Amino acid sequence: MGSTRPDRRGFLKGGAALAGGLTLGATEPAFGQLPNPDTYIKGTDDLIAYGVRSQHVTSVRIAHPPGSQASPDAFGKVFHVASPLQDSVGMITPSSLHFVGTTRGSFVPDIDPREHRLMFHGLVDRPLVFTMEDLRRLPSVTRPHFIECAGNRSRTQHKTVQESHGMTSCAEWTGVLLSTLLREAGVKDAGKWIVAEGVEEVKGASSIPMEKAMDDCMVAYGMNGEAVRPQNGFPLRLLVPGFEGIFNSKYLRRIKVVDRYYMTYNDFGHLTRDPDRAALGYQIGPKSVITFPSAGQQLPDRGAYQISGLAWSGGGAIGRVEVSTDGGRRWMDAQIQGTAHRMAHTRFTLQWNWDGNETELMSRSTDELGQVQPTRAQITEFFDSRGVPGQDNSIQPWRIASDGSVHNAIA
Amino acid sequence: MRSPRGFPTRRPRGQRCRVGHSPPGCSLLAPCHADASSENRSAFLLRRAGVLGVLAFLTLVVGTAAAQGPTYGVGRTPTEEEIRAWDISISPTGEELPPGQGTFEEGQLVYRRQCAACHGVDASGGSGPRLVKRDIEPEHPWDFGRILPIRAPYATVVWDYINRGMPLNREGTLTADQVYALTAYLLSINDVIPEDMVLDAESLPKIQMPNRDAFARVPDWQPGQPRLPGYPH
Numbered sequence: 269m270g271s272t273r274p275d276r277r278g279f280l281k282g283g284a285a286l287a288g289g290l291t292l293g294a295t296e297p298a299f300g301q302l303p304n305p306d307t308y309i310k311g312t313d314d315l316i317a318y319g320v321r322s323q324h325v326t327s328v329r330i331a332h333p334p335g336s337q338a339s340p341d342a343f344g345k346v347f348h349v350a351s352p353l354q355d356s357v358g359m360i361t362p363s364s365l366h367f368v369g370t371t372r373g374s375f376v377p378d379i380d381p382r383e384h385r386l387m388f389h390g391l392v393d394r395p396l397v398f399t400m401e402d403l404r405r406l407p408s409v410t411r412p413h414f415i416e417c418a419g420n421r422s423r424t425q426h427k428t429v430q431e432s433h434g435m436t437s438c439a440e441w442t443g444v445l446l447s448t449l450l451r452e453a454g455v456k457d458a459g460k461w462i463v464a465e466g467v468e469e470v471k472g473a474s475s476i477p478m479e480k481a482m483d484d485c486m487v488a489y490g491m492n493g494e495a496v497r498p499q500n501g502f503p504l505r506l507l508v509p510g511f512e513g514i515f516n517s518k519y520l521r522r523i524k525v526v527d528r529y530y531m532t533y534n535d536f537g538h539l540t541r542d543p544d545r546a547a548l549g550y551q552i553g554p555k556s557v558i559t560f561p562s563a564g565q566q567l568p569d570r571g572a573y574q575i576s577g578l579a580w581s582g583g584g585a586i587g588r589v590e591v592s593t594d595g596g597r598r599w600m601d602a603q604i605q606g607t608a609h610r611m612a613h614t615r616f617t618l619q620w621n622w623d624g625n626e627t628e629l630m631s632r633s634t635d636e637l638g639q640v641q642p643t644r645a646q647i648t649e650f651f652d653s654r655g656v657p658g659q660d661n662s663i664q665p666w667r668i669a670s671d672g673s674v675h676n677a678i679a
Numbered sequence: 680m681r682s683p684r685g686f687p688t689r690r691p692r693g694q695r696c697r698v699g700h701s702p703p704g705c706s707l708l709a710p711c712h713a714d715a716s717s718e719n720r721s722a723f724l725l726r727r728a729g730v731l732g733v734l735a736f737l738t739l740v741v742g743t744a745a746a747q748g749p750t751y752g753v754g755r756t757p758t759e760e761e762i763r764a765w766d767i768s769i770s771p772t773g774e775e776l777p778p779g780q781g782t783f784e785e786g787q788l789v790y791r792r793q794c795a796a797c798h799g800v801d802a803s804g805g806s807g808p809r810l811v812k813r814d815i816e817p818e819h820p821w822d823f824g825r826i827l828p829i830r831a832p833y834a835t836v837v838w839d840y841i842n843r844g845m846p847l848n849r850e851g852t853l854t855a856d857q858v859y860a861l862t863a864y865l866l867s868i869n870d871v872i873p874e875d876m877v878l879d880a881e882s883l884p885k886i887q888m889p890n891r892d893a894f895a896r897v898p899d900w901q902p903g904q905p906r907l908p909g910y911p912h
Contacts (some may be wrong), residue, residue, distance in 0.1 A: 269884045275746065304795060375848075387757060387758065387761075387762070387764075387765055389762045389766065394749060394756065395756060395757050395762060396754040396755070396756065396757070397754060397755050397756070397757045397761070398753070398754045402753045402754050405751070405753050406751055408752055451749075451750065452749045452750060452751060452753070452754065453749075454739070454749070463768050465767075465768070469844060469847070469848075469850050470840070470843060470850075471696070471767070471843045471844070471850075473768065473843075475897075477899075479900060479901055479902060480900060481900070484902075504799045513880045521765075522765055522766075524766065524768050525767070528770070528771075530768060530770055530771070531770075531771050531832060531833055531835075531836055532836070532839065533715065533836060533840040533843075533844070535838060536827075536830070536832070536836050537825070538830055539894045539895060540894070540895055541821055541893050541894065541895055542895055542899070543895040543896060544907060544910075545895065546894075546895035546897065546898055547898035547906075547907045547908075548907050548910075550900055550906075551900075551904075551905075551906045552906075553912070582906065583905060583906060584903070618876045630700070637903065637904075637905055639905050639906065639912065640912060641912070642911075642912030646911075646912055647912065650910070650911065650912065653904035661912075
């Protein structure tokens with residue numbers, strides 16, 4: 269980095285010195301030209317092979333929850349990594365910035381895809397083993413889907429949208445529909461559930477209803493136009509669109525068709541005594557959050573701003589996003605950018621003129637099923653002050669102070 | 680409601696016709712938008728019967744073909760041994776449990792060597808989670824908290840987790856006997872089974888765990904359903 273092209277630079281400097289001598293400071297570019305940058309990024313073999321972003325772009329993931337202990341390696345024993353939503357644009361999360369959740373430690377298996385196998389067995393007519401090469405021979409689909417950790421919950425101590433909402437991301441996934449593979453194996457009538465298992469240390473396995481498995485689940489080998497990243501499940505991960513993150517087994521190696529809920533360790537951790545809580549433990553509710561302006565950011569002055577945010581739901585496509593710029597008294601329809609895909613982040617924007625007074629911004633999404641994102645007060649009331657079980661999809665207010673600083677406004 | 684263009688919007692259940700209206704009785708076989716009144720009624724019925732016949736025949740052929748074989752023929756058939764070696768999912772009734780057995784005493788030895796460093800000599804936890812209930816007498820065993828050998832609804836869950844996930848960074852190194860022994864040890868120190876009980880594939884699934892009936896019923900899930908039926912938000 270920082271290499272220069274001496275001939276041209278020397279010429280420009282000489283020109284500048286000459287011009288400076290004549291006009292006392294102001295550099296006059298030649299007609300039709302603007303001043304060039306002083307430095308150039310050297311075209312190394314590495315850069316030719318695989319690009320990197322500008323050194324001036326510093327947006328990074330952080331350990332989650334904030335302040336979690338760093339042991340046994342840099343990722344920490346609580347190995348959750350939150351995505352920098354405050355800097356996001358569009359609906360796709362770059363693979364390098366996709367959030368990461370693991371069941372335990374920072375174990376990321378280094379899998380040789382040539383050795384990797386996916387087995388289907390249990391209540392099927394034909395148990396089958398697929399290589400990665402086999403899977404690429406089968407009809408594929410490419411779809412954007414979000415994955416959200418059920419623990420993605422805003423708390424008063426969270427200082428940025430990355431801390432409060434960063435455990436969700438959206439990638440474009442490519443792979444084979446699970447229904448294609450299950451039909452290839454032939455599910456027996458008694459097969460009502462599947463258990464999907466990965467290679468990693470606890471071999472994370474969850475029981476998934478056959479209705480879901482046959483509906484829209486995907487065995488994905490592609491992510492944002494290239495192979496799935498190791499932290500996201502290379503070479504193969506299960507996508508269970510709209511279900512809580514833990515269902516999306518990484519390093520997928522085995523799918524067993526079974527006749528009942530199998531009560532795996534993941535299931536055990538998921539279930540509760542309360543039927544409402546148990547039901548809410550599957551599907552992600554309609555949710556949205558304003559990513560700009562969001563806590564920790566600073567508005568330099570009153571005037572025009574584009575409010576921008578993300579909306580998503582496990583119930584399907586986002587149908588509508590409303591934004592309030594006065595603490596929830598009035599709501600305006602935000603503009604949905606591009607297509608609202610099923611179970612995918614959807615970018616929304618609203619042009620706003622800040623008058624310099626303190627106020628609160630918030631967004632509210634409605635999905636194609638008509639489910640509306642609730643306020644924290646509504647959740648508290650419905651669940652008898654116990655807080656929402658499972659994923660918290662409540663409305664996130666951001667307070668704009670009169671000095672333009674932005675703060676988390678949840679009580 | 681905005682309809683996504685990339686992927687079909689899910690239709691509410693019970694709505695079958697997509698021509699823009701769906702009055703009762705409208706279906707693909709008897710489309711309500713066909714103007715039957717302007718035709719000879721018997722010809723209409725005959726035609727309809729013909730359509731039904733063809734459809735029934737196609738259903739029979741396609742349905743039989745689907746039940747008979749795979750569409751693409753990709754992938755190979757694993758051997759029985761392969762499946763047995765890979766299949767570490769243990770159901771609540773324990774069909775997949777391997778041969779072997781273990782006791783509290785054997786488990787105590789394994790625990791001291793392989794588990795105590797993380798879970799504590801007295802199983803009260805350390806860098807790993809607590810594995811023994813606290814010295815309290817709650818109204819319901821659920822209130823001992825999320826401690827695996829007391830919270831788990833089935834003893835098979837304890838066996839399965841030790842087998843697939845323990846010890847940290849040495850997963851898969853315990854023998855079946857050792858896993859039975861560790862399960863016996865952990866269930867004993869939580870007063871679920873007596874110290875002299877021998878655990879094996881027969882006895883393990885029969886253990887009545889204190890929280891067996893405390894878990895909520897697993898909800899039914901259907902495509903296109905709200906997150907929680909009846910939940911207003």
